[in-house]
Amino acid sequence: MKDFEYFRAKTVEEACSLISRQGEGGKFLAGGQSLITLLRQKLLTPSYLVDIKGISDLEYIRFDDKKGLSMGGLTTHRAIERSPVIRKNYPVLSDMEMSMTSVQTRNWGTIGGNLCCADPNGDAAPALIALNARIKLLSLRGERTIPLQGFFTDTFATVIDPDELLTEIHLPPPAGHTGAVHMRFSTTESGIKVVSVSALITLDSGKRICTDARIVMGAVAPVPLNAERAGNHLSGKSINESLIEEAARLAGEEADPASDVHASAEYRREMAKVMVRRAVRAAFEKAKAAS
Numbered sequence: 001m002k003d004f005e006y007f008r009a010k011t012v013e014e015a016c017s018l019i020s021r022q023g024e025g026g027k028f029l030a031g032g033q034s035l036i037t038l039l040r041q042k043l044l045t046p047s048y049l050v051d052i053k054g055i056s057d058l059e060y061i062r063f064d065d066k067k068g069l070s071m072g073g074l075t076t077h078r079a080i081e082r083s084p085v086i087r088k089n090y091p092v093l094s095d096m097e098m099s100m101t102s103v104q105t106r107n108w109g110t111i112g113g114n115l116c117c118a119d120p121n122g123d124a125a126p127a128l129i130a131l132n133a134r135i136k137l138l139s140l141r142g143e144r145t146i147p148l149q150g151f152f153t154d155t156f157a158t159v160i161d162p163d164e165l166l167t168e169i170h171l172p173p174p175a176g177h178t179g180a181v182h183m184r185f186s187t188t189e190s191g192i193k194v195v196s197v198s199a200l201i202t203l204d205s206g207k208r209i210c211t212d213a214r215i216v217m218g219a220v221a222p223v224p225l226n227a228e229r230a231g232n233h234l235s236g237k238s239i240n241e242s243l244i245e246e247a248a249r250l251a252g253e254e255a256d257p258a259s260d261v262h263a264s265a266e267y268r269r270e271m272a273k274v275m276v277r278r279a280v281r282a283a284f285e286k287a288k289a290a291s
Contacts, residue, residue, distance in 0.1 A: 001039040005048035012057060012167065016140050018050045019163045028052050028165060030074060030113030033105050038117070043156070058112070058167060063089060069171040073112025077124075081106060090171060092180040092198065096127045099184060112166040115151065118158045118223070121193050125152065125224040126216040127182045128169065130198040136168040137161075145170075152223035175212070177203040179286025183279045184218075185271055187262050193219045194263045195271045199279035201234070201287040210234050215247070215280065220255040220272050227251040230276065239284050248277040 007022070009015035019026050025047035029035060032053075038044040052058070058074035063085045071080065080086055081097035097106060100123045114124050115135070125148065133148040137160055148169070151158050160166065184196035196218040202211050213234035215227040230251040237243055257268035 001042065002045045004046055006051065007048060008051040008054065010054060012055060012138065012165065015050055015052045015055065015165060016138065016163065019165075020140050022048055022050075024162060026050060026162065028116075030116075031076070031109040032113070033101075033109035034113060034117035034119060038156070052165070053110075061085065065173060068173045071111060071169045073166045073168060074110045075112075077106035077109050077111065077114070078103070080111060089174050090131060090180075092127055092131070092182050092200075096123050096182040096198070099123070099182075111169060115148070115169070116158060116160060116166055118152050118154075118156050120155055120222055120224070121196075121219045122224075123182065123184060123193075123196055123218065126196055126198040126218040127180075128171070129216045129224055129226060130180060130182075130200045130214045131171050132214075134170045135166055136170070137164040138167045139164045143167075149224075149226055155222045175202050177205065177207055177287055177290050178212075179283040179288070179290055181279050181282040181286065183275050183282070185275055192262050195219050195257075195268055195275050197272070197275040197279040199276070199283040201239070201280065201283040203287045207288050208238050210237055210239050210284075213247075213280075215251055215276055217251065217255060217272055217276070220257040220268055222256075225254060225256070227254045227276070229254055234280070239280075244277055244280050244284075247280060248273045251276040 007018050027046040029049045029051045058072040060072040061083050062070045077097050087094045129149050135148050136145050180200040182198045184193050186193045198216045200214040204211050213231040215230045217225045230247040233247050252269050252273040255269050255272045257265045259265045
């Protein structure tokens, strides 16, 4: 990797001040699990890094029955996986984290760093988008909150400005009669994904009609793909096998995968149908069992 200057920030204010004062060409360094790889591959060549890993104020998990869940941008994947409040109220996140890479990486890697990397193969973004996540971005110019779904613009690209820091991820309170699952198909257990799917199903009080359906796929497009046509096809209807089959077909049509050494575009599209079918079935069963 190319040489760069290194700065270490102890507070959010210091981090924002450093990145603003040093000017263009810098990057924030959180866990570094993704960033260091990009540096080694020379896909990124920053002139300096601002290390924010030591900012303890950005490492937290808070839950309120009315406000929902808030996670600091430096919360580790392992903390999310092991959090009792997440396991109780958003179990799909715990399940997603358990299947994500190695324990060593989860112990050090951060949720904010993962999202800012914008790897289309990432697991966290599809699950969080399915849960209707919003994120806070902070700079010396002020703070803004945006839906996570609108955060990604292309492979390894987001709407975040060079001087902005992702400080928080927020999820609304969990809805009743809701089931959510995250499934992935990889070349190996913790290897490169061929496709991943997060599905969320919410049923009415009688547990007959689907009132909300979200299907978000990873590794099948340059950004996490919310299969809106597939989700809309399920909403407002009584879910059955033929409906699930049609939703899977629509999701496959919405996918825009690329071929690589791990799978062809055609194979990824077919696997997207298979995984959507399985994920929607599982989410539907969880929704029926939920209170």
